[in-house]
Amino acid sequence: MKKLIFSLAAVIVMAGGKSDIFSQTVPIKFRYLPAATYTRVHFPGTFNGWGPNSSGTIAQGAISQADSFETSTGMWVKTIPIAFGTHQYKIYRQLSATTSDWSWIPDPANRVVIAPDQNSQFVVDSLVLFQMMATPYQLGGAKMVVKSARPTLTAGIFQPAGAPSPSISMWIDGSEIQNASSYFDALQGILTYHMADALIDGMHLLKISVSAGTITKTDSLTFETRDRPIQLMSPSFTTRKSVLATTGLVTRPIDSVTITANGISRNIPVKNGTFTDATPLIEGRNVITVAGAGDADSVIVTRIVNHAPYARAVVISGGSTLRLNTSGSSDPDGEQLTKFSWHDDPSFPIGLEGKSGMTVTIPQPKNPGEYYYSLVVEDSAGHADTLRSYFTIRADGNYENPTLASNPSWAKQARVYFMFPKGITQTGTLNAAALKLAYVRDMGFNVVWLMPVMDNAYPIDNNIGPGYNITDFYHVAPEYGTNQDFKNFVTQAHALGLKVILDVTPNHSSRFHPWAEDARANKTKSPYWNWYQHQSIPHNTNGLGEAVDSDGFYYYGGFGNQLLNLNWTDVDMQWEMINVYKYWIREFGIDGYRFDVYWGPHRRYGEQYMGAPVREALKHIKPDILLLAEDDGTGPGTQTIYADVTTNGVTGGVDAAYDFKLFFNQIRSFGFTGTAVENLHREIMNGGYYPGPNSLYMRFMESQDEDRITYAYSSLGGVRFDAQTTFRRTMPMASVIFTVPGFPMIWNGQEIGYGYGISGSKENRTRTVINWNYEGGAALIPHYQRLAWIRGSFPAFTSQTLSRLSTGNSLVYGYTRPFENENAIVIENFSDTPLAAAIPLAASGADANVQFTGGAVDGKKYFLSDVYNDTTSAISFSGGSAALQVTMPAYGTAIYILSDSARHLSLPLVTEAEKLHSASVVPKEFRLEQNFPNPFNPSTTIQFQLPAQAKVTLIVYDVLGRAVARIIDAPMGAGLHSVQWNASGMPSGMYLYELRAGSAVGIKRMMVVK
DSSP states (O other): OOOOOOOOOOOOOOOSOOOSSSOSEEEEEEEEOOSSOOSEEEOOBGGGTTSOOSSOOGGGTOOSSOOEEETTTTEEEEEEEEESEEEEEOEEEESSSSTTSEEEEOOTTOOOEETTTTEEEEEESSOEEEEEEEESEEEETTEEEESOSSOEEEEEEEOOTTOOOOEEEEEETTEEOTTGGGGEETTTTEEEEEOSSOOOSEEEEEEEEEEETTEEEEEEEEEEEOOOSEEEOSOOEEESOSEEEEEEEEOSOOSEEEEEETTEEEEEEOBTTEEEEEEEOOSEEEEEEEEETTEEEEEEEEEOOOOOOBOOOEEEEETTEEEEEOTTOBOTTOOOEEEEEEEEBTTBOOSOTTOBSSEEEEEOOSSOEEEEEEEEEEETTSOEEEEEEEEEEOTTSOEEOOOTTOOOHHHHTOOEEEEOHHHHOSSOSHHHHHTTHHHHHHTTOOEEEEOOOEEESSOOOSSSOSSOSEEEEEEEOTTTOOHHHHHHHHHHHHHTTOEEEEEEOTTEEETTSHHHHHHHHHGGGSTTGGGBOOSOOOOOOTTSOEEEOTTSOEEEGGGOTTEEEBOTTSHHHHHHHHHHHHHHHHHHOOOEEEETTTHHHHHHHOTTTTHHHHHHHHHHHOTTOEEEEEEEOSSTTGGGGBTTOEETTEEOOBSEEEOHHHIIIIITTOOOSHHHHHHHHHHHHGGGOOSOTTOEEEEESOOTTSOOHHHHHTSGGGOOOOHHHHHHHHHHHHHHHHHSSSEEEEETTGGGTTTTTOOSOHHHHHTSOOOTTOTTHHHHHHHHHHHHHHHHHOGGGGSSOOEEEOOSSTTEEEEEEOOTTEEEEEEEEOSSSOEEEEEEEESSSTTOOSOOTTSOOBTOOEEEEETTTTEEEEEOBBTTEEEEEEEEOTTOEEEEEEESSOOOOOOOOOOHHHHTTTOSSSOSSOEEOOOBSSSBSSEEEEEEEESSOEEEEEEEEETTSOEEEEEEEEEEOSEEEEEEEEOTTOOSEEEEEEEEETTEEEEEEEEEOO
16 A cells, blocks of 8 residues: 655754854754645744744744745745754644644654654754755655656755855765855755756665865755656555546647556547546556556556455354354355364363364353354365354353354443543553553453554644544554554553453544545545545534535534545445454454544444444454444434444444433433432433343443533532532442443543542643542542442343332432342432432332342342442342332442342452552652563563663573573663563573662563463
């Protein structure tokens, strides 16, 4: 696939030092040649506080003149006096005068780029050689591409006032240009040389050497020229389409060109110097040649046609055995299926490894649970497909095959902790966020939902840029770390028993994604043009407004025109995005996705183009994933997004969706009245409707897009509440979220009440770095921990059944979650005063709200275990009925488990040290973590923290004390660090790893198992 990358074209070689003879400030002329039309371009940097440089004083590092666009060169330019020293900067581009239409990029004419912020860097001293260019250039790969045999070659040469005139030498492909100094405009500081002789098409080298006094600077630029009478604009490309739009330019006055593809030639008319052809493609390699005017050009287009079989498997009962059968497998070409290879999942060995054949037999597992396996099917032509699947053994001993709608047990038991790496720690990296995972586990959550981690148009921040402006779907944003850091994060989460779902953007890419850049530059001549929406599609846009820019790209106005809508009807775009989603599952082992703005493509195109094909492809390679949609999950018509529902022959794509109605209509504006409680219950029940047993409603009180709940509850009804009262007011609603059908989600910091009393914008409260010393933690951390562990410990909460209880008080909300012999009874007091409630329980009849095998036995002692408050009392039934008398404290919660034996909840300790473990930029102590995974084969990750810079050694020893690997031997700075050790070639066994940092020493054991 064609990939557009900014070419960075200047290396600064610093020589000599400062001089007292002349000024210590140099006027630097910045230049930028844009590929699109911009209203404004600025050059912010360390020299002007990263602010716009269209105004200000010389002392502030800005220039008083207005931005300047040179019509003669097509460049934006700016001259800024800059003091001696090393400086960083970027180019800031605005498509319009509004602040939402901007982007930051490194300077394409400067190869020196500093990670992780991708800032361009240069050195200012008594002689500056800056921004060498061959124009008019396009960016192609790591070079400048010039569509001219006679390019204009330029370079900036800048000096402080009073410096001696420079002497300049210049070479093209090793041949010196005579009198090079005569091409230098000292007033402008620009060397400009127009090539007199034509260069042949291909790579060329420009070299410049500049001397002034005792200082010499040398730099070089590699560029490519392409100057043909006929040029194909269509790049070499891989497609699944049978016809390609072949387009090109003609610079000579001819009426037609000849296009030849696969031995077939056709004459194509030339109009206004361009031509377009719908070129038929055959499978595989297509060489497309255009000829005319004595010249020719060609591209190679590869067409992919799927010939792989599609593997399916089902379990069939065989008495005490199970038979696994592949008769449902198929082949698109009708080829005979010849090979069937069965494999155990390493975590679920069931006796399949090494077996072959269309039908295989294994002993039926005795324990209830999900049993996973893999199947490889191959046809007679050698094409193969791999399926990962599972079957379930139920508690009654019967087996169950999954369907495409099925979701795994962990999804039904989900307690989701929504994590923003930039907010959860001061450091803001994935390595720092990973140190919070043990805390998340101890809090009782089993799923981490991670904000987008992919590279963005500008560095991900804590305000309006939290990660959804993606420019590269395959790489982690450098401000978060590396792909390996993300892999380590997922590995550590799995070692702690946590699942990881990743936020992605199926609705859009960034305007500055290479696909969009190519489509914007080349319009319909680009193979990516049809990857984006270019026509109005009337639909409900959630009030965000359908908008279109001057290039014909559609977007939602509420988001700004940075986020361009993708076109899921284009088969190449669809397959590429599916490949993206497969990549993060296969490469990193993630456990699912949260699909941002799922409602966009769903409402524009329907489930047949996104939801259904994405689900089928991903469930085929990992059936135990969770797919969560940012879309309405309750209310009329919303059922069509769920995999449980088939509409007009098309199945929905997701397992779970938002209960937006509950969130916006009740939770955010809850009135703490009896009427409010009634309305809350009505919305929770969704009219008693569930699309199916696998359709999950996500219930929540906060998110990355909405204000903090403590901010909302601090002044409901015009009354201002103090901090502790506000924290307590949120507690019964949190109890509801965790105990009603569906699954709960909390946003990081919600468990300490973060948001109360924090001024400024919504984003400042919601996405800013969390202060883990916040006062709400004392009351709320124990509350959320108990709720999460209760939700995950008792199966009643995984059902879709809820029975309302009469409490005798409109502000006391009660309900049961009936489950045979282990019923849950939940009571919340939404009042600011203690309230008593008498609650009838029924085990039989039309009003039954609890369940027992054969019904409740009269007079038998049953146990009411309040697992939230850790108390147990006895209760008995008479005529199938019983009464529960309870006095609820203000804003109090009680969660009972009604069973024939007592139930207790054992909670891990969440200490202040654990809670604050990763909250500081600089750790307060030396610490060596246990490696993960452990045992391992062949790679493991070792993390440690340093409170100060130190000389560090990390050495691995075998059990005899012999050093077998020296992983680190170098000075390292204070902070959190993560390294990986590969034990390939090492025998199985126990090893020790020793970390020394100054006088501090840490030693831990690890195990290699092969």
